[in-house]
Amino acid sequence: MSSKDVVLSRVRKALADVPDDEQPQDVPVPRSYLRVHGERTAVGTVALLADNLEDYRALVHHCTGDELPGLVARLLADRGARTVVAPGGLPEGWLAMAVADGVERVPDAPDVTARRLDAVDSVVTGCAVAVAETGTLVLDAGAGQGRRRITLVPDHHICVVRVPEQVVDSVPQALEQLDPTRPLTWISGPSATSDIELDRVEGVHGPRVLEVVLLAG
Amino acid sequence: MSGTYLGMPAFPRAAALSSQDKTLRGNLRHATHTIRAKRAKAVDELADWDRLREAGAAVKNRTLRHLDHYLEQVEAAVTAAGGQVHWAADAAEANRIVTGLVQATGETEVVKVKSMATQEIGLNDALAEAGITACETDLAELIVQLGDDLPSHILVPAIHRNRSEIREIFRDRMADWGRPAPDGLTDTPAELAEAARLHLREKFLRAKVGISGANFVVAETGTLVVVESEGNGRMCLTLPETLISVVGIEKIVPAWQDLEIFLQLLPRSSTAERMNPYTSMWTGTSDDDGPRTFHLVLLDNGRTDTLADTVGRQALRCIRCSACLNVCPVYERAGGHAYGSPYPGPIGAILTPQIRGTDSELDASLPYASTLCGACYEVCPVAIDIPEVLVHLRERVAEGGEVTRRGTRVKVKPAKGHAAERAAMRASRWLLDRPGALRAGQRALSRSRRFHPKRMPGPGRAWTDSRDLPPAPAESFRDWWARTRGEGRNP
Numbered sequence A: 001m002s003s004k005d006v007v008l009s010r011v012r013k014a015l016a017d018v019p020d021d022e023q024p025q026d027v028p029v030p031r032s033y034l035r036v037h038g039e040r041t042a043v044g045t046v047a048l049l050a051d052n053l054e055d056y057r058a059l060v061h062h063c064t065g066d067e068l069p070g071l072v073a074r075l076l077a078d079r080g081a082r083t084v085v086a087p088g089g090l091p092e093g094w095l096a097m098a099v100a101d102g103v104e105r106v107p108d109a110p111d112v113t114a115r116r117l118d119a120v121d122s123v124v125t126g127c128a129v130a131v132a133e134t135g136t137l138v139l140d141a142g143a144g145q146g147r148r149r150i151t152l153v154p155d156h157h158i159c160v161v162r163v164p165e166q167v168v169d170s171v172p173q174a175l176e177q178l179d180p181t182r183p184l185t186w187i188s189g190p191s192a193t194s195d196i197e198l199d200r201v202e203g204v205h206g207p208r209v210l211e212v213v214l215l216a217g
Numbered sequence B: 001m002s003g004t005y006l007g008m009p010a011f012p013r014a015a016a017l018s019s020q021d022k023t024l025r026g027n028l029r030h031a032t033h034t035i036r037a038k039r040a041k042a043v044d045e046l047a048d049w050d051r052l053r054e055a056g057a058a059v060k061n062r063t064l065r066h067l068d069h070y071l072e073q074v075e076a077a078v079t080a081a082g083g084q085v086h087w088a089a090d091a092a093e094a095n096r097i098v099t100g101l102v103q104a105t106g107e108t109e110v111v112k113v114k115s116m117a118t119q120e121i122g123l124n125d126a127l128a129e130a131g132i133t134a135c136e137t138d139l140a141e142l143i144v145q146l147g148d149d150l151p152s153h154i155l156v157p158a159i160h161r162n163r164s165e166i167r168e169i170f171r172d173r174m175a176d177w178g179r180p181a182p183d184g185l186t187d188t189p190a191e192l193a194e195a196a197r198l199h200l201r202e203k204f205l206r207a208k209v210g211i212s213g214a215n216f217v218v219a220e221t222g223t224l225v226v227v228e229s230e231g232n233g234r235m236c237l238t239l240p241e242t243l244i245s246v247v248g249i250e251k252i253v254p255a256w257q258d259l260e261i262f263l264q265l266l267p268r269s270s271t272a273e274r275m276n277p278y279t280s281m282w283t284g285t286s287d288d289d290g291p292r293t294f295h296l297v298l299l300d301n302g303r304t305d306t307l308a309d310t311v312g313r314q315a316l317r318c319i320r321c322s323a324c325l326n327v328c329p330v331y332e333r334a335g336g337h338a339y340g341s342p343y344p345g346p347i348g349a350i351l352t353p354q355i356r357g358t359d360s361e362l363d364a365s366l367p368y369a370s371t372l373c374g375a376c377y378e379v380c381p382v383a384i385d386i387p388e389v390l391v392h393l394r395e396r397v398a399e400g401g402e403v404t405r406r407g408t409r410v411k412v413k414p415a416k417g418h419a420a421e422r423a424a425m426r427a428s429r430w431l432l433d434r435p436g437a438l439r440a441g442q443r444a445l446s447r448s449r450r451f452h453p454k455r456m457p458g459p460g461r462a463w464t465d466s467r468d469l470p471p472a473p474a475e476s477f478r479d480w481w482a483r484t485r486g487e488g489r490n491p
């Protein structure tokens, strides 16, 4: 007998009390919990996102499309960034001003190793969806987001969220929009740990500075 | 690592020692009391908490009652997405499989994300025997590993260490494993975290093999989910070429949609956050992004035996949030090591005797390591009735009966007159000698009153005979909690 057969036969024996004709969906799952907590306007939802992001020490900025290249250039300059990873599909203009200022653009190519990324200062990406109730950004490796490693190894991540389009209220709404076949990373604030006396400290292995740009229009 | 638990003294003796350790008690008290209040606040934010909890329990029940179906679904989905699935009936087999997979890569160093399943099977020791170094990358696990220590809490394995002890460990031991601690390291948490970042960065960058567990596996899609804070998980899950995930068969949830329940329940229950900093989800392998080879090892190791017990089965719903540890008056006084397994606290007291059996003195004494106050049940996000299972297991220890061991029905003898009975007695007495633990428990008792028979079966009499069962307090646990926050009154 293979180990698979052993385990499955043990499971079946263990479940002798379950009637033979019971189907999985016969076991009731009451889904009376809320899809959204509270009522908000679209503006209110974006404001809640900003509040919750800040509560977990992300730095939140607001701007319009015209202002974005200047803002990105300033945020990079403020950190003294000289190199920035730009994933494929990132709108051209977003980095235009930073590049004009002399910041080197590093593409997200397969030959850019983790070690190379470790020497890069910053990364600029978009996201797939943002969750207001929890202050979460979800990246799905789609256009403008790149491979998972580029938002992990550099110490400074600037993530641009289009508001209100990309913002949902709740975790249930976010899951509805996401594709499980894509690699997904849910980010709520910068890297942190509660391992020293159960107290949250920001900054361990992931980016220690997370800046979120809420882009309107 | 579990190998080192072998030969540990039974709960009462270990607890008697650890409860005399003032530093340990102080560390534990400080940490658990901090997180209790935060958790309550995070939970109060959600008006539908009770409904989420009910749904979470129901989803897990559905999974468990049809586990064979879902296991086959997981295998099919993961395989279709490019992963390879292995089945391990016990710890030894899981260790063999993982060791073989690592050896096949030719690597002698692996990076690990904190995983209860790999602690349970003693994977690091098995790898070490094969000449493979497993580097723990979770901060608390690193503290435990560098300190040559054992984990004492599910979420924060080094909860028994305070910041100055952690500084000592980093200063003395980091150099043995790689990059030494920075000169002049102080004990501020931010500096300690920075030291860990520097120490581990090099290991992440060169790692070719990562080993993880998973918090959830979605049967319909074959998606694995790892919930973490530091980013060490993301490093291990995305940078290596090969990823091996060892996952208990009870970690399955049927559908993608079910994650909407657990991603709300888990972070608030465990770290008291609306959401933990990082959650990774992956389905098989993807081109150019993350490991090119992915292995999923499905682990039984006593879980099917637990499943066979219709009362004890509910322990398999556990999502390892550790909320029950943080509210437990016995855990707070005894410390995690006294439970003699990677699963301490109330969940350990019901899970360990089921997955390992109650043959050893230690395991037989675990069901007695409780005042049955019910605080654990109150906070459990999947509503595991821990007191009910404790009483059930006490009966089993005291009176013997039919159980399943490695898939076979066997009869266990009553503990009467055996070492197990004496160990259980001592566990009960240890509690009697801890007025603080009992009082904290008794104030909370009304909620679980129905689990208190007039006389405890067997060794429990050491408790019930020597004192009248406390009258159920007029206050409910919740009221008591709201009034006292667990502070002040219990020494």
Ligand code: SF4
Pocket: B269, B317, B318, B319, B320, B321, B322, B323, B324, B325, B347, B376, B379, B380, B381, B382, B383, B384
């Ligand atoms: S038993 Fe419940 S409270 Fe305890 S760790 Fe498991 S899920 Fe959390």
